[in-house]
Amino acid sequence: MSPIVSVRNLVKTYKTGFQALKGVNLDIAEGEIIALLGPNGAGKTTLISTICGIVHPTSGTVTVGGHDVLTQYRAARTLIGLVPQEITLEPFETPLNTCRLSRGLFGKARDDAHIEKVLRQLSLWDKKDSRIVTLSGGMKRRVLIAKALSHEPRVLFLDEPTAGVDVELRKDMWKVVEDLRASGVTIILTTHYIEEAEAIADRVGMIAKGEILLVQDKAELMAQLGKKQLRIDLLAPLDTLPPDLAGRGLEVTPDGHGLIYTYDTRAERTGITTLLNDLQKAGLHMTDLSTSQSSLEDIFVGLVKENA
Amino acid sequence: MNTQAIRAIYIYEMKRFFRTLLQSFISPVISTSLYFVVFGAAIGSRIDTVEGVSYGTFIVPGLIMLSVMTQATSNASFAIYFPKFIGTIYELLSAPVNFLEITIGYVGAAATKALFIGTVILATAALFVDLHIEHPLAMVAFLVMTCVSFALLGFIIGIWARNFEQLQLIPLLIITPLVFLGGSFYSVTMLPPIWQAITHFNPVLYLISGFRWSFFGMADVPIGLSLMAIALFTGLCVGAIWLIFRTGxxxxx
Incomplete structure (x- = not known):
């Protein structure tokens, strides 16, 4: 199936000379949730803004639903809903009015039944006629989502939907995203919270300094994360692994004073008990044991360093 | 053409206007009444007639023009400046709309508001002085064209302005003086020859003159020239807006 969003060699250099995007390639499949993870200033917002038409690319192409975002901007943009990072709403307007405006701007005929559905889904129906200035921060953010959904987009961009939002509200937001996915909307969200990517994304893209470092299935990433390493410190150094212990993924550390055993925490048997028994049988004296796990954060930090 | 977008912007903007309807209605009524008390009754009683028309009646077209021009400008400039100021412009930029649709929506709403105020002033004026409109159709046409062209100008100012001060600057420093010096309250023939010549460089003169012609059948400049001036002005504004949206x-x- 062809991707719903396709980004090719996208470069954006701002007038100041700052290169925010350095040749980004990215394909997004219909119906998935992809999280773009990266530190502040990585280019996440520029990437989203370019796809949505707010920023003009310096070079490269972007298509949405097969339509070029520059030459066929009407067809492309009609498919897109954008929830910006900053809460930008007219304070004296009402959620209902502002949603009607959004729907109209995207070329859809007035349909109050649809807007009612969206506002109800986001628990805003009671507040539909309240002035936005009187709503709480979490509600305002949901109004932004409601605006983006009021024109029935097929692709929804959420730019840091939970930045500056407390833990409980963040969980609410994740629930909203889950519900949206269930309704078939493709979701691209940016975040610098790793837990957020873990919690809701199907795929994770890591972006830093205007480049995409990695795009991977979250399940695969999590499989890497599920791996743990057991380090066994030995009293007497070893040159090579005793033959009895071969063939079970053990490695000798370069200095010979330790053994590294990699295992899957989620496997039925980790093999730790057997290993320790065998070590004893082989007559190896252990001085210490420690385990470590690589987190998404470690992978991320490692990647960023590699590319620095 | 995304007509839904034009409709949505227009309705949204008009709703803002209706929320403050009382204020929009009362302030022109009060200011017009004040003008008639001061210029019509107090000063006007010492002036015979201007071009054969009583002074109170003579200032009606100028008075309407003054309000319509300033209202159209400020309404349109605020309408586009505000989304820029609070950031909601992102939606306009990411929507499947082109410059023409955005402009028609905003400028149309601002012009409608100014037209409403112009009509209120005309009705108020009719309470104070005898009004006879020589060319009613031309009067309506001139009024509408002025509303539209100054709303276009206001739209440009709103895009240009970087802060609220700048938003007020052009109307205050340029439009108000041009309107006052464009013969709102006097006939250009009343000026010394040198000032008469200078006044002819004031574009507002042509609009006020044309509008006055539709009331009394006489004007400072030929009516054809007035029409050309307003068409040129409108064309320049539309061109500027097209360029603005093209370059961002x-x-x-």
Missing amino acids: WRIRQ
Whole structure:
């Protein structure tokens, strides 16, 4: 199936000379949730803004639903809903009015039944006629989502939907995203919270300094994360692994004073008990044991360093 | 053409207007009444007639023009400046709309508001002085064209302005003086020859003169010239807006 969003060699250099995007390639499949993870200033917002038409690319192409975002901007943009990072709403307007405006701007005929559905889904129906200035921060953010959904987009961009939002509200937001996915909307969200990517994304893209470092299935990433390493410190150094212990993924550390055993925490048997028994049988004296796990954060930090 | 977008912007903007309807209605009524008390009754009683028309009646077209021009400008400039100021412009920039649709929506609403105020002033004036409109159709046409062209100008000012001070600057420093010096309250023939010549460089003169012609059948400049001036002005504004949206000047980062 062809991707719903396709980004090719996208470069954006701002007038100041700052290169925010350095040749980004990215394909997004219909119906998935992809999280773009990266530190502040990585280019996440520029990437989203370019796809949505707010920023003009310096070079490269972007298509949405097969339509070029520059030459066929009407067809492309009609498919897109954008929830910006900053809460930008007219304070004296009402959620209902502002949603009607959004729907109209995207070329859809007035349909109050649809807007009612969206506002109800986001628990805003009671507040539909309240002035936005009187709503709480979490509600305002949901109004932004409601605006983006009021024109029935097929692709929804959420730019840091939970930045500056407390833990409980963040969980609410994740629930909203889950519900949206269930309704078939493709979701691209940016975040610098790793837990957020873990919690809701199907795929994770890591972006830093205007480049995409990695795009991977979250399940695969999590499989890497599920791996743990057991380090066994030995009293007497070893040159090579005793033959009895071969063939079970053990490695000798370069200095010979330790053994590294990699295992899957989620496997039925980790093999730790057997290993320790065998070590004893082989007559190896252990001085210490420690385990470590690589987190998404470690992978991320490692990647960023590699590319620095 | 995304007509839904034009409709949506227009309705949204008009709703803002209706929320403050009382204020929009009362302030022109009060200011017009004040003008008639001061210029019509107090000063006007010492002036015979201007071009055969009583002074109170003579100032009606100028008075309407003054309000319509300033209202159209400020309404349109605020309408586009405000989304820029609070950031909601992102939606306009990411929507499947072109410059023409955005402009028709905003300028149409601003012009409608100014037209409403112009009509209120005309009705108020009719309470104070005898009004006879020589060319009613031409009067309506001139009024509408002025509303539209000054709303276009206001739209440009709103895009250009970087802060609220600048938003007020052009109307205050340029439009108000041009309107006052464009013969709102006097006939250009009343000026010394040198000032008469200078006044002919004031574009507002042509609009006021044309509008006055539709009331009394006489004007400072030929009616054809007035029509050309307003067409030229409107064309320049539309061209400027097209260029602004094409380049993203002061709209996109």
